[in-house]
Amino acid sequence: MTKRVLEADSFWLEYGSTKILQNIYLRVETGQTVGLLGRNGTGKSSLLRMLFGTLRGQSQSVRVDQKYLSHPYQHKTLLRYLPQHPFVPPNLRVEAACHAYEVPFAALEGYFPELGKYHTERLGDLSGGAQRLVETLLILLSPVDFVLLDEPFSHLAPVVVERLEEVIRAQAQTKGILLSDHAYRPVLNLSDVVYLLVPVGRTVLLQDPLEELRWRGYLP
Numbered sequence: 029m030t031k032r033v034l035e036a037d038s039f040w041l042e043y044g045s046t047k048i049l050q051n052i053y054l055r056v057e058t059g060q061t062v063g064l065l066g067r068n069g070t071g072k073s074s075l076l077r078m079l080f081g082t083l084r085g086q087s088q089s090v091r092v093d094q095k096y097l098s099h100p101y102q103h104k105t106l107l108r109y110l111p112q113h114p115f116v117p118p119n120l121r122v123e124a125a126c127h128a129y130e131v132p133f134a135a136l137e138g139y140f141p142e143l144g145k146y147h148t149e150r151l152g153d154l155s156g157g158a159q160r161l162v163e164t165l166l167i168l169l170s171p172v173d174f175v176l177l178d179e180p181f182s183h184l185a186p187v188v189v190e191r192l193e194e195v196i197r198a199q200a201q202t203k204g205i206l207l208s209d210h211a212y213r214p215v216l217n218l219s220d221v222v223y224l225l226v227p228v229g230r231t232v233l234l235q236d237p238l239e240e241l242r243w244r245g246y247l248p
C-alpha cells in the first residue's frame with residue numbers, strides 16, 4: 029500500500045491580539061501514530077481543527093502528499109476528526125450513527141462486546157463514557173486514511189482505555205493517527221513520534237519524550 033503523508037505548517041492563529049499558534053510543523057504518515065501533547069490552553073484543539081479545516085486561522089498550510097488542501101474535511105475518504113465534545117446528534121440511534129459514518133456496527137461490537145446491547149439506543153441515552161466510546165470508534169474505524177483524535181481517553185475507565193489502545197494500534201497499521209490527550213502514558217505507548225506544543229504556539233519534536241516532557245515542565 030502506498031504511504032500517504034499529511035503535513036501541517038505555517039499555521040498562524042490569533043484571537044483578538046492574543047497569539048495562539050505561530051510556529052507549527054507536524055507530519056503524520058499512514059501506518060503511524062503521532063502524539064500531540066501540551067499544557068492546557070496551548071492550542072492543541074485549535075491546531076486539530078485547523079488541520080481538519082473547520083477553523084480558519086490568519087494563515088495555514090495543510091498538505092497531503094505535498095498537495096495543498098484548502099478544506100481537508102471536504103475530502104470524504106481522507107480524514108475524520110474526533111472533537112473534544114459530543115458531536116453526534118443525541119437523538120440518533122447507534123445503528124444509524126454507524127451507517128452515517130460507514131462503520132459496521134459489528135466492528136464496534138467486535139472490539140467492545142458490551143456495546144452490543146446499545147444497537148437501537150439513542151446516543152443521548154447512553155452513559156457519558158459509553159457515548160464517548162461509540163463516538164471515538166465511529167471516527168477511528170471510519171474508512172479514511174487519517175484520523176485526528178482530541179482527547180479520546182477522557183471519560184473512559186482505565187480498562188476501557190487499555191482496550192481502546194489496542195484498537196488504535198490495530199487501526200494504525202493502515203491509517204495515520206494524530207492523537208492528543210492529557211493521558212500521556214497511553215499517548216507515549218502508542219506514538220511513533222511525539223510533538224509537544226509549547227508557548228507561544230510552537231511544536232517541538234521530542235527526541236527523548238519522557239525526559240524532555242519533564243524538563244519542559246509538562247510532567248511534574
Ligand SMILES: Nc1ncnc2c1ncn2[C@@H]1O[C@H](COP(=O)(O)OP(=O)(O)OP(=O)(O)O)[C@@H](O)[C@H]1O
Nearest residue numbers: 043044048066067068069070071072073074075112
Ligand atoms: N473562540 C475563541 N475566542 C477566544 N479565545 C479562544 C477561542 N477558542 C479558544 N480560545 C483560546 O485559545 C487557547 C487555545 O485553546 P485550545 O482549546 O486550542 O487549547 P488546548 O491546548 O486544546 O487546551 P486543553 O488542553 O485545555 O483542552 C486558549 O487560551 C483558549 O482560551
